Amino acid sequence: MPDVSSSVPGSVLHRFRDGDLDAFEALFREHQRPVYGWILRIVRNTAAAEDLTVETFWRIHRAHDRFQPECPFGPWARRIATRAALDWLRAQRPEVELTAQIADALPFAPAGNPGIAAEIRSKTALAFGRLPPSLRAAAILAVVEEQPHKEVAAALGITVGAVKLRVFRALRLLRKDLEKQGIMP
Amino acid sequence: MNAQDENRIKQLLKQTLPPVADGAEPERDLWPAVLRRLDADVAPRHAVPWFDWALISGLALFAISFPATIPVFLYYM
Numbered sequence: 001m002p003d004v005s006s007s008v009p010g011s012v013l014h015r016f017r018d019g020d021l022d023a024f025e026a027l028f029r030e031h032q033r034p035v036y037g038w039i040l041r042i043v044r045n046t047a048a049a050e051d052l053t054v055e056t057f058w059r060i061h062r063a064h065d066r067f068q069p070e071c072p073f074g075p076w077a078r079r080i081a082t083r084a085a086l087d088w089l090r091a092q093r094p095e096v097e098l099t100a101q102i103a104d105a106l107p108f109a110p111a112g113n114p115g116i117a118a119e120i121r122s123k124t125a126l127a128f129g130r131l132p133p134s135l136r137a138a139a140i141l142a143v144v145e146e147q148p149h150k151e152v153a154a155a156l157g158i159t160v161g162a163v164k165l166r167v168f169r170a171l172r173l174l175r176k177d178l179e180k181q182g183i184m185p
Numbered sequence: 186m187n188a189q190d191e192n193r194i195k196q197l198l199k200q201t202l203p204p205v206a207d208g209a210e211p212e213r214d215l216w217p218a219v220l221r222r223l224d225a226d227v228a229p230r231h232a233v234p235w236f237d238w239a240l241i242s243g244l245a246l247f248a249i250s251f252p253a254t255i256p257v258f259l260y261y262m
Contacts, residue, residue, distance in 0.1 A: 028216060037209045044202065050211045050218075057215075058222045124201040143195050145204050171194045 013069035024064070027073055028057055034074065035081045038155070041145045042085040042137050052088055056081040075154055082137065082155040089133035120183055127177035131170055138166035139174075 015023035035056055040049040059080050067076065141152045142163060153160045248255055
C-alpha cells in the first residue's frame with residue numbers, strides 16, 4: 001500500500017490541500033479507523049462515534065485549504081475529531097449518557113470488575129457523566145484509555161500541565177460527587 | 186486528595202468504564218455518508234419557501250376574481 005501521507009509536493013497531502021476529492025478519499029480510507037476509535041474513546045457510544053466520524057471528515061474537508069502538508073495529517077485529524085466529540089458531549093444531558101447500562105452494552109473489553117457492585121459502577125458512571133465535558137475528555141483519555149499526556153494535550157489543544165490539572169480536578173469532583181451519594185471510594 | 190485516594194478513584198473509574206478495545210472500527214462504510222454530507226453542502230439553497238408560494242397564489246386568485254383591481258395594483262407598484 002502506498003504511503004498516502006507523504007509530504008512530497010504532488011503527494012496526497014498536497015492534493016488534499018488543493019481540494020482533490022480522490023486525495024481526500026485516500027486520507028479518509030487511511031485514517032477513518034483511528035479517528036473513529038479516538039472519538040469512541042471520548043463519547044463511548046458507537047452510533048454517535050460513527051456520526052461524529054462523518055462530521056469530523058466533513059470539517060476536515062471544509063478546512064482543507066488551511067492544512068499544511070508539511071505537518072502530519074493524523075494529529076490534525078485527531079484535534080478536529082476531539083473538538084467534534086466535545087461539541088457532542090456538551091449537547092448531551094448528563095442524565096442520559098455514560099450510565100452503567102450504556103457502558104455495559106458497548107463492545108468494550110475487558111469488562112468491568114465483577115467484584116465491584118453494580119450499584120457503585122452505576123453511580124460512578126452517573127457522577128462521571130455530570131462532570132464538565134472538558135474534564136471528562138481529559139480524564140477518560142488519560143486515565144481510562146491510558147493515552148500519553150502529550151497526545152491528549154495535542155488533541156485537546158492544551159499543555160501537558162493543563163491535562164494533568166484537568167485530570168486532577170475531574171478525579172476530585174468525582175470523589176466529592178460519590179461521597180455525596182454515600183460512596184466512600 | 187492524597188495520592189492513595191487518587192489511585193483508588195482511578196481504579197474505580199477504570200473498572201466502571203472499561204477501555205475501548207484496540208482496533209475498534211465502524212460497523213459500516215462511512216464514505217458514502219461523508220459524500221452525502223459534502224453534497225448537501227454544495228446543493229443549491231434557493232428553494233422558495235411555502236409562504237411565498239401561498240402569497241403568489243392568493244394574489245393570482247384575487248386578480249382573477251376581481252380583474253378591475255389589476256390597474257389599481259399596477260398603479261401602486
